[in-house]
Amino acid sequence: MNILSIITFLPLVGALVILALPKEKERSVQIVALLCSGLSLILSGALFFFFNRQTADMQFVERMPWIPSINVQYFLGVDGLSYPLILLTTLMTFVSLIASLNIKNRIKEYFFWFLILEVGMLGVFASLDLVLFYVFWEITLVPMYFLIGIWGGPKKEYAAIKFFLYTLTGSVFMLLGILAVYFKSSPHTFDLLILLQSHPTWERSFQILIFLAFYLGFAVKVPAFPFHTWLPLAHVEAPTAVSVVLAAVLLKMGVYGIMRVSYGMLPLGFQWFLPYLVIIAVINIIYGALCAMAQTDMKKMVAYSSINHMGYCLLGIAGLTVTGFSGAVLEMVNHGLITGALFLLVGVIYDRTHTRDIGAFGGLAAKVPVYAGLMSLACFASLGLPGLAGFWGELLCFIGAFPRWKLYTGVSVIGLLVTTAFFLRMLEKVFLGPLNEKWKDLADVDARELCALLPLVALTIYLGIYPKPALDLINATVGHMAGLFK
Amino acid sequence: MQNLGLLAPEIALSLLGLGLMLADILAPAKSSKLLYHFAWVAAAVALALIARGLSVSGGLPLPVSGGLWVVDPMSQFFKLAVLLSVIMTVMLCLEYGQLPPAQAGTFCALLIFSTVGMMLLVSATDMLLVFVALELISISSFVLTGFERRNRKSNEGAIKYFLFGAFSSAIMVYGISLYYGATGTTRLVDPQSAGLWLPALQTKSPVFTLAMLFILLGFGFKAAMAPMHFWVPDAYEGAPLPVAAFLSVAPKIATIGVLARVYMVLVPAASLGFTTLLALLAMLTMTVGNTVALFQDNVKRLLAYSSIAQAGYILIGIVAGTALGIQGVLLYSLVYVAMNLGAFAVVQAVGDNGSRDGLGSYELAAFDGLAQRSLSLALFMTAFLLSLAGLPPLAGFIGKFYLFAAALSAGRSASGGISPAVFYGLAVVGVLNSVVSVYYYMKIAYHMFFLPANSGKGERLPSKDGGPLPAALHAGPYLYGCLAVALAGVLYFGIYPDPLIANVQLSVPHLP
Known part of the structure; x- marks a missing residue:
């Protein structure tokens, strides 16, 4: 076959x-x-x-x-x-x-x-x-x-x-x-x-x-x-x-x-590059997060948060442990699901309002509850809230990298804080507060959008509660990979 | 005269060319299309003869006329490529509106004569024959370039081409005379042991080196290597489109063929100490072609500069001078025929409006919105452009892959005082140039796919529905046939290159 x-x-x-x-x-x-x-x-x-x-x-x-x-x-x-x-x-x-x-x-x-x-x-x-x-x-x-x-x-x-x-x-x-x-x-x-x-x-x-x-x-x-x-x-x-x-x-x-x-x-080349790789990972994490924080365009914010998340993957790899590799692979999958959902959600609101400016909204939670719920869930998953998929990948990357790179891993945690800050700020500005009258006729997500979003959201929750099926797929291979490095 | 039979395709073609000239007088202008059909059928017959001869000779080199001329897999390969390109060119001519029907016979005859010249060139092992063949190509090409007599650009292009061509011929003749002075013969091979060059002793003499340098410069003009490329953009821009397509392909690969024979096989560039010089020429050719192409607004000129750059890539294989290098040169030459002629065919479909009013436009703006006017043509063009840029899974990628591989492997086995850095540098410059080239190839894609269609007079269409539609594209069955052949080549050799590679490898065992 x-x-x-x-x-x-x-x-x-x-x-x-x-x-x-x-x-x-x-x-x-x-x-x-x-x-x-x-x-x-x-x-x-x-x-x-x-x-x-x-x-x-x-x-x-x-x-x-x-x-x-x-x-x-x-x-x-x-x-x-x-x-x-x-x-x-x-x-x-x-x-x-x-x-x-x-x-x-x-x-x-x-x-x-x-x-x-x-x-x-x-x-x-x-x-x-x-x-x-x-x-x-x-x-x-x-x-x-x-x-x-x-x-x-x-x-x-x-x-x-x-x-x-x-x-x-x-x-x-x-x-x-x-x-x-x-x-x-x-x-x-x-x-x-x-x-x-x-x-x-x-x-x-x-x-x-x-x-x-x-x-x-x-x-x-x-x-x-x-x-x-x-x-x-x-x-x-x-x-x-x-x-x-x-x-x-x-x-x-x-x-x-x-x-x-x-x-x-190229293990020798990799070994030579390792100290630089970890620095690049840390820069990706912190710089990506800070850039995301500075954005007023929702889509750009999510884009920079991708740079930040790819930093976690690189950090996990640089750890050269089974845990770190598992974390990197898991983070790739989780980031795919979560950021995919985030981009879809940003697209939903852009289709309706033709703006992505975070400051242009306000109080949407009451108007479009389903959308607000999905968006909050995706944001929480992306910032690594335990119980959602994003958490496990990040956790494993950090644990995996810590034994080898204590200082850098410690510094990277700042990235987590900044990520949390910008996602929460975005949620606050868009969904909470008084409703911006301009959007009083805003429609909630329709069937097509829901069809695209639901599988991603479901998987995000499922893998957040029970990541074992995903880890089982990965384990044997990353175990072998980690064993290669002396 | 031994083995005269091997000359049969060339003799047949020459006779036919003469016949076509006579037919011009006899045949009425109405039936001019018939002459084009006659021409491509003749080329196809020659192609079949050569393909048959290839299987008969079993791939052995056969000397003809006492070492003046040789038939081996390499020469036959280039002849097939040249004949293929002439067939495709005639197909384009059948759809091209700007040619005077009254002179169809002359036109075809010139095309055929220059083809015969190329066939002689790639087989030649004697400097005099090389020169005669080159002149046959050049003189026919000068006239072909100026064939649109009412078009001033056509005349200008022809004159420029002629002046540069005459100059380069003079240099070439001077080189040949020095060669005769140094060796006492114009032969490149020993008539007794055909295939190998006679005394390697003279290679050390400065006169001999100078001779080979001048001859190289002469070839450089024909293959449009920088810095001897100045005639190219003007000649291509002025020439009737099928002629520009033909010039960008056939004489170039024929010259590459003789360059490969002389500087890789008979008098290897390394033995002359030319490797670094050739490497520099290759780098310069690629870089000049690609950088200047970035700024072109006329598609013909853009493709002219692109074809200069393409010759630069092929030179990488010649610099490498290894078996892998020869394979790369042959592979790329054939692939180049398909992709470049294909691209020119689309340009003709877009730019030529099929009438003799001379209003055809080859500006980039003519490509605006082509994807909406004809998605198939736009996709054809995209495939050819991406192949020229060397992106997989198209044939151009396989060709470049071989050429870069040749450079790297030559670098690994570099010896005799040549630094491996020359080859590695060449590979790096080559790949960077591929990146640069993507910018201008994609500029055409940008016009085809991203911009809305023009109404023909520079105004944008107001909407999807309202407003005048752009003039219909003039693309008939022959043009589509030509496109189909080109696309088949680009896709087939890109996805399954093994049959082609097997053919190309036949040429390798006969190298020293």
Whole structure:
């Protein structure tokens, strides 16, 4: 069974069907898109029951030669690190497509690019051959460029090209890194699993250099300070559903890359970089939080809070413990769910009021109770309230990093405080106080929005109360990973 | 005269070219389309002959005419690429409105003659034949560039092209005369042991080095390497669009072919001490092409600069000088034919309005809102542009992948006083240039997808419904056929490049 291929390429089938449909058939386009990404979601969800939680080996492996002349393979497989992210990707794409049903212009193109984007994202997490990985990595760029550039906000063109060029600059160095490890390995190979074993013969200077090449590619995507400037811009200009996918999945590609490739394949380079990585993590946490605090635009605030949360992931990784790695993976999933919900919620109110200015609202809780409830829940989850999903990821990251980096972990706690402050302030200004008369006719969330939001909210609560199912998926793999480092 | 049969495709094509010139006088202007059909069928027949010959010879190099000329997998590969591009060009001509129908025969004949020149060039192992072939290409190209006689830009382009071309020919001839002085022959190979260059002794003499330098400069003009690229944008802008498409592809890869033969195989650049020089030229070519392209508002000029940059990428493979480098050069050349001709085909569909009023517009603004006017054309263009930029999973990526890989592997095995930093630097400059190029390729995408459609006179359409619609796009079956072939190549070789790579690898065993 080529189950991973089917999951990955179902959206491509959908995209091609959409391309063949005439552009007037808007309803059919939407149905095809939802159908294909829904099937992909169901299949990836079904894997949950077949996934072996006891092993750190790759599962559902598919391997065949792709370009034999240079030993490139079509090689897919998942483990506890990538499977949760695949699940996250299919879920978030499906949710985003539901949220996109209100897109009015150029529907055919929109869903076409969105499905192509899903193929790229799934492929990145599933591929175990570096060339294949790179191909999928780059495939995500083009649809994102068009999605931001066509359906985005006022500065969409600039945001789109900045996103494209930033990410591409990072990733071309990754390409050189991939070629360099290929020629370094003997026999020459792009097989990630073999490369993960072959580093003991590579000298330290080589590993450091190649680490930097890969890091450049990943750090832009994370985004790690100082390569984060594209993110607030892209997030703010992108349409709601695209922001959701950008935050929930695309950022995770960077963290995933660091964990999968940089850490495992170039341990000496990683070790050399570790002190800097932890500093970058702390900067991301505190600087991201402070920037978020300074925003008056809700969407920008959520965007900066993403930078802050990615800092937690990096901190967890820098801890080099089982706990820290589990925390990082869990935080990726949780952040995907929670920030996805936050962006959707910001989109809901923007659709109705055409403003995202925190100061423009007031007293909305009485007017739109369901919306207020959902928003409060998402904010509390994001700031790490115990009982909601965000808490566990952050807790594990901190616990995992503490033994090695006591001072830095201590300093990072400031980030938690600031996060709490800006979310509470936002909730207060928007929902409490006297009702701003301008919005006395504001409608509450409708069925479409609720359909998109409910799965995310439900999972946030479920994983907050009972995170074990998620941790079970991750444990074996991160245990193995932590054992690699001496 | 041994193996004259191997010359059959060239002989057949030349005769046909002469026939077309006569037909011009005999055939009425009404039936001019027939002549174009005749031309592409002839090219297709030559292509088939070569493909058949390839399977017959079993990939062995066969010397012809006592070492004047050689048939080996590499030359045949380039011939196939050249013939493919001429077929696609004729397809474009069939849909192009600005060509005078009365001279269709002359036009086709010139196209065919220059093709014959290229076929001779990539097989030549004698400096005199190289020169004759280059002149055959150049003189035909000068006339083709100026073929739109009522268009002043066309005339200007042709004159500039001619002056630069004449200058470069002079340098080339001077180089060849020095070569003769240093070696006592114009041959590049030993007639007895074909395929290998005769005495390696002369390579040390300064006269010989100077000769090879001048010859390199001569090739540089034809391949449009910076800083010898000044004729390119004007010639392309003025030339009729199919001719610009043809010039941007065929002569360039033919010159790359002979460059590869001479400077990688027969007289390796490393043995002349040219590696660093060539590396600098490659970097300069990429950088100049890409940076200047950033500022272009005319799509023809933009693609002209882009094609300069593309030649720079191919040069990386020649600098590397390894087996991987040769594979990269061949791979990229063929892929380049598909993607660049494809891009020009879309430009023609957008810019040419199909009539002879000369009102076709190749400004970037003509692309505004193309996605709404014709989504398929916009997506075609996007695919070609992304392939030119080297993004996976398109063929351009595979080509660049090989070229960068060649540079890195050459760096690892660098010896003989050449610093590995030259190769690593080349790779880094190459990838950074790819990033820069994305900006202007995406600028076209920006016009196609992000802007609303123009009404043709610079006014924006007021809304979705009201207001005049932009003129219908002039794209007929041949143009779409050409696009389909190009897209098939770009996608197929991007997703499944192995058959192509296997073919390309045939060329490697015959290298020293």
